[in-house]
Amino acid sequence: MFRIEDVEHGYDDRMVLRGISVELTERRIAVIGANGSGKSTFARLLNGLLVPTRGRVLVDGLDTRSEGRAVRRKVGFVFQDPDVQIVMPTVAEDIAFGLKHRGLSKKDIAARVAEVLAEHGLASLSERPAHLLSGGEKQRLAIAAVLALEPECVVFDEPTTMLDLRNKRRTTEVIRNLAEQVVVVSHDLDLLSDFDRVLVFDEGRIVADAPPSEAVAAYLDLMAPC
Numbered sequence: 116m117f118r119i120e121d122v123e124h125g126y127d128d129r130m131v132l133r134g135i136s137v138e139l140t141e142r143r144i145a146v147i148g149a150n151g152s153g154k155s156t157f158a159r160l161l162n163g164l165l166v167p168t169r170g171r172v173l174v175d176g177l178d179t180r181s182e183g184r185a186v187r188r189k190v191g192f193v194f195q196d197p198d199v200q201i202v203m204p205t206v207a208e209d210i211a212f213g214l215k216h217r218g219l220s221k222k223d224i225a226a227r228v229a230e231v232l233a234e235h236g237l238a239s240l241s242e243r244p245a246h247l248l249s250g251g252e253k254q255r256l257a258i259a260a261v262l263a264l265e266p267e268c269v270v271f272d273e274p275t276t277m278l279d280l281r282n283k284r285r286t287t288e289v290i291r292n293l294a295e296q297v298v299v300v301s302h303d304l305d306l307l308s309d310f311d312r313v314l315v316f317d318e319g320r321i322v323a324d325a326p327p328s329e330a331v332a333a334y335l336d337l338m339a340p341c
């Protein structure tokens with residue numbers, strides 16, 4: 116689904132991704148690597164939140180540079196910090212927000228919101244002010260709001276980093292059960308143990324691209340003290 120061609124990306128002339136050419140077709144793909152190695156930047160390129168300084172990113176043939184809107188309909192993005200994503204006063208309104216922008220009727224929005232609230236264990240919180248939720252509840256809401264839009268692929272940027280063990284397990288299970296393609300940036304090596312493919316980043320390059328056990332071994336090697 117994703118075709119990344121000769122991509123480089125820089126911020127203020129400082130290159131943080133270099134020489135990235137890769138196709139991502141597997142259903143579950145993880146991205147791991149050291150802090151600052153460019154993982155989040157790479158993730159943001161996948162749905163056009165960022166467009167590359169050089170090269171191009173195609174999603175089902177759509178170029179993120181010229182077709183960002185169509186790309187974002189296909190590819191949902193869950194941020195590490197749910198506060199970045201929650202925009203409406205209540206839980207139900209926040210889930211309805213994206214659906215309104217899709218032009219659904221009021222009746223269809225109400226039905227979809229109820230369905231998504233139930234699926235994600237949020238029904239009892241539907242009228243709660245979203246900003247008063249706990250961290251785990253906010254993360255659940257952020258994931259639910261993205262999935263309500265039925266994307267074909269979901270990119271998660273460190274989805275379990277801010278969670279306690281219970282919520283981490285819950286989120287891992289939600290990701291595991293998704294039928295959609297997922298790309299997950301994570302430092303949580305348990306999360307990706309059954310993934311199809313793992314990319315290891317180091318200093319802005321992909322230095323390993325393999326199934327989990329091999330990729331994790333390469334990552335541990337990289338992290339070993341000199």
Ligand SMILES: Nc1ncnc2c1ncn2[C@@H]1O[C@H](COP(=O)(O)OP(=O)(O)OP(=O)(O)O)[C@@H](O)[C@H]1O
Nearest residue numbers: 126127131148149150151152153154155156157316
């Ligand atoms: N908006 C920005 N403006 C300037 N520099 C940035 C910006 N976003 C990221 N960077 C820099 O780009 C580099 C790569 O950052 P990125 O967040 O992609 O790494 P990461 O691998 O996801 O790191 P982490 O594991 O710590 O989240 C870092 O040096 C970071 O400081």
